[in-house]
Amino acid sequence: MTVTEQFATREAVRPAPAAQATVTDAAARPRPVGPGPLAVLADAGLEVPVLGGGFVRHVNLDVAASAPALEVVAQQVTRVLPYYASVHRGSGYPSQLSTSLVEDARLAVARHVGARDDDLVVFTRNTTDALNLLAGAVPGDTVVLDLEHHANLLPWRSRRLVEGRATIAATLEALDAELARTPAALLSVTGASNVTGEVLPIDRLAEIAHAHGARIAVDAAQLLPHRRVDVAASGIDYLAFSGHKAYAPFGAGALVGRADWLDAAPAYLAGGGAVDAVRVDGVDWKHGVERHEAGTPNVIGAVALARALAELERLGDDARHDHEQALTRRLHEGLAAQRGVRVLSGFGDEQGDGLGDRLGIATIELERGSVGLLAAALGAEHGISVRAGRFCAHPFFERTATRANGLRASLGAGSSADDVDRFLDALATLIADGPAHAYDRSPEGWCPRVDDRPRPDFAADFALA
Template identity: 80%
Template sequence: MIATDLRTSPTRVRAVAGERADAAATGPASLAALADAGLRVPVLGGGTVRHVNLDVAASAPALDAVVQHVARVIPYYSSVHRGSGYASQASTALVEDARVTVARHVGARDDDLVIFTRNTTDALNLLASAVPGDTVVLDLEHHANLLPWRSRRVVVGRTTIAETIDALRDELGAAPVALLSVTGASNVTGEVLPIAELAALAHEHGARLAVDAAQLLPHRRVDLAAAGIDYLAFSGHKAYAPFGTGALVGRADWLDVAPAHLAGGGAVEAVRLEAVEWKTGADRHEAGTPNVIGIAALARALDELDRLGDGPRREHEAALTARLHEGLADIPGIRVIRGFDDADDRLGIATIELERGSVGLIAAALAAEHGISVRAGRFCAHPFFDRVASRANGLRASLGAGSSADDVDRFLSALAGLVADGPAHAYERTPAGWCPRVDDRPLPVIG
């Protein structure tokens, strides 16, 4: 287990929580305007509080700019590519302009393909069908980058990134490899891997590099050409465009000869009863009617992230991440999970485990009593979690461009109280997880 044991006295916890409350006004405010800003949610016992969303690593709320863009373009929604009507031509332009936007945002090479998919999992499954040989992955991968590969060789991570890279080098040199596929940043610890170094390592051994950028891209600018990345997969729903679209960006040759991801209209040049002539390029893998609105939303989100700027986003998140981890260091009875002793770069993610008690119960109480959303579990990274944690499940808090110092401080204060004193209400464990025994919160009225 690699973990940091964090202990202090309950008195100090409460004192520090008070100090943070006093300092919140001077801490980082939200950097981006999100659709859930100002959302109020009911809590047990009556009343409402401002919702604190610290589950953005799972799915981020939409940017206001994205919602407004969707409202503007949806009247023009129509079928694409072969329609003669004005709306059809407008929708076609939205899709093809979005392809250019995605390519520009991720630093794609001129001959790279941009293929729209449902999400990162879909994109990596598509890539897996195209790999002409073995794929090497790390055990720290999200299941989306662990399960799809048909010929998979897994390297178990070491206690440091440096030692892990040495282990990858040994594996890549042991037998021919077509692809090294790694996460850009762990969705459990937030630790960022040295992508350019891994690309050079893969290329040195005649392999290509694929990056699962589901976590990394919403927080950092990714440049395929500059870093030497061959394939990049990511999701709109983690990049503030939760409208059901992701993308696979990368080299065309493997994809042009791979089986069509979906067999259907739009992916073919000609169909005869005895034979099919498949297209090459992005069309080969985008059969059927595309998610025009989702694609437009994704492009608008990436434009907005560009407008916010990589530097300001990194500075904003770094300040909040430091505040989060410093606060966790003042709470007794928890451990912050780490993957590597030498990781000096991480996103705004912290996963903790309790010395005693249930993280599921704490997560339920944070939501029901404090209006704070986090996530409990193993985060679709079971092999990695089982290796670095000492308990069955963890509790993850994750930040984004819409997070603020007040969000962090409310979480730390509520967590400290729950760990020290337990929930104020009674809960029971059900097949759906921990739930209040008596839940008097009204259901939302939507629509």
């Protein structure tokens, strides 16, 4: 049966290989020469069940969506939890300690991103939350690119969109022309595409924005976990990022930036902690971070985020960059050798090894067949996590792709050469032979027709008797 028939029929046409054999083969195969994991993650060594029985080591290539916790982050959370309490107004020792932990975390975040002394660090839920907060403070138009994640495309009340050009250089010229044509208050751009991993020149973008009297906000959700960002040195006015992409998936993110717009904006949430005084006929709102952090803050999330950033610093910027770049080359070279696969790219500025400046992200489309089915089979039959879709970046995806959806593999500090090779081997097998099991398409996506994978005991803890 051809590749087209395999993916078009969505039926199993050959007996499934024993999952135990998969485990044996993987264990027997010599470990490839190349970069190993750089960081110790809480999910290191995790084994997941596969269809037909048996377990395999999990390969996490969905890091761009959510990264696992660093082991030191999980340990820190465990240490802090017994002391968790309400903050700022409690008289007891746990409350005072929790208050101190949040404020220390705020200082640690500011230092890690090179914030100016008078910048605010507002803790949020994630990047989307941070950019929505900022959107309520911008006193005028916001200019964005079409390559943005929806988190940096949808919040702005007055948005002017510039379509990316064939190269980054030409795109910068288009942004320059747009800001010169009509003044804007803010240029808001991603630091790196979550679809292709291509990194934008933030310093140059800041220069363009400031030359036209605009400020610049950077969506660093993808960039910050992989590259060091320096707010002051790069001329960034506002920086937004998420803990769950930076190895601290405990529900905290941050907006870092200039205070004046935030102090002049309405409180992001109306509630306790954001006010100096409440009267029957009015409210006196606080200034600074408290103005936008009403309610009980996510103490654990803030602590986890600060601890994760400290650990990334300990690993070293150069070590992380070299590690991920070696794996990125391995991934892209392997994909280039695959038949029936096209790797998406937004720009033609490639230099040297042909990758340009790119994070460890590769999104592919198939010449024929369903990437959704392919992603499901990678997970269910090979224990490899990837993502299929348009990655909450629909305009950019539609400009760069020729098919309706893509499949994204993304690397991180815990990725290894073996992870990349496992993925490339499984991808080649599935494209050549098709899935070993039958799958059905549901509103939630492709799923095995018969899923015999057991769930861990804790997954049933909340089930009704």
